[in-house]
Amino acid sequence: MSLTLLPLLQQLVLVLAAIVLFLSFVLLAQTRLISAIHAFAWQGGLVAAVTLVVAAAGQMPHLYFSAALTLALKALLIPWMLHRLTRRLKLERHTESLQSPTLVTMAAVALVIFSYWLVLPMIQAELTFTRNIVAVSLAVVLIGLLMMVFRTQAVAQVLGFMSMENGLFLAAVSATGGMPLVVELGVAFDVLVAMVLFGVFFLQIRESIDSLDVDRLNRLRETPGETGAEGQ
């Protein structure tokens, strides 16, 4: 089925999904923590919008509830909690530059192509309009993973994790018309609890190593001076 034959609402779904993918790139390359949180909030809002449009286009009323839940949780509550946390940790002006931003971006582009290649047999087997969003959502998941690998700042890693969840939700909505309500509520609650736990965790990390740069957790000893003292 080519794009020209789709109704306008379904074209809108494709456009929104593409913007979700773009926001994943923004998240990946964003150096300012606060801006990254805003990008994450926008991504959550767009996923909610996709859900809303899918609900309207496919006559699936239970998706309205999912859309509302996603909007409340991913676009408002979690970004707000992250915001509060960064303020509390005094990280508002924190910037973190990637080692080689161009290389990481190109890796993300490669991941998009890889996920398309992975989904290709599935698209050819079954043809409904939202199937090809699966490639996009898989790419969002993989880019979230890439973000967790390349970012050394703990809050940024959590953002990567949360955007992975966005990708999974997008896949569920577009491929199968949403998960059962119980599962959805469970996942939403899990994400919320994870967020609270991350918050506690940040404070703990901060207290023990005085920074949120998780690369410093790799080191066993703080200073070479201590090593010498223990050796004696």
Add this chain to the structure above:
Amino acid sequence: MDHYLTLPGWGLAVFQSLLYIALAPLLVGWVRKVKARLQNRHGAPVLQAYRDLYKLLAKEARVAHTASPLFRAAPYIVFTATWMAAATVPLLVVDLPTAAIADIIVLVGLLALARVFLALAGMDVGTAFGGMGASREMMIGALAEPAMLMAVFTLTMTAHSTNLSSVIDHHLAEGFILRPSYLFALGGMVLVAIAETGRIPVDNPTTHLELTMIHEAMLLEYSGRHLALMEWAAQVKLLLYGTLIANVFLPWGIGRGMSAAALGVGLAVVLAKLAALGAGLAVGETVLAKMRLFRAPAFLNLALLLSLLGLLSHVILEVGA
């Protein structure tokens, strides 16, 4: 395509090319006026750009004694190449013989030709600023060109043609379709256009501050009619990019056929679109500050990423199913 190659068709093409050089200063004047109003200044009249060109054309052209013949020839080459590039972009009507014989890759090539001679002329006299401006211009050009070509390929993959007339025809035949790839290609193209025409945040068209200038640095040694031609070429380039964005991404209203009504409507619509784009450019230049030069690669990387995503989303979302 061959049926456009008729005498009236060529007449129209010549008329449209003349319209390009006639309208280019008007667009610049309009952008300056809007920008001045946004900054609470009264601003020069919209026609000031014409008066500047007239003044420069009437003045004597002085050439440095170290300049080679290339320095004198460059303004004519730059102006002609930019003008020819502009002639291939449909302004009023779609079906033009110039568009039939030159596609969008030729357009990019002609602009590259103009850029090479501009940079050579900048280096010719041997002043420090000229060389500096030339090297900066080539850096930006080298980064902008891939992004531009990528955006162009997104368009051509949809229309199955690299010819601008067929691309626009294809869009008009298709009607209104939301394409994710076009959204990205449009974003990439706008960023490239800003970088290529030397607007804020990449270059500041009004500055003569040596640390920041790019385009102006190459023109420092020019005077009189040479300077007029160089500035005119830059104005035509701005109009070219504006028309490219307005007519390729939002082709509605462009004339088809050669009737006077089609021409009139085409002119009115394209003027409205360009006025809106110019106002948008002025707003953008007012709210943004100029970036450091070393941030320009990041800016153009974003353009490349947008174009690349356009290409990918075309393949993934629009062809796959």
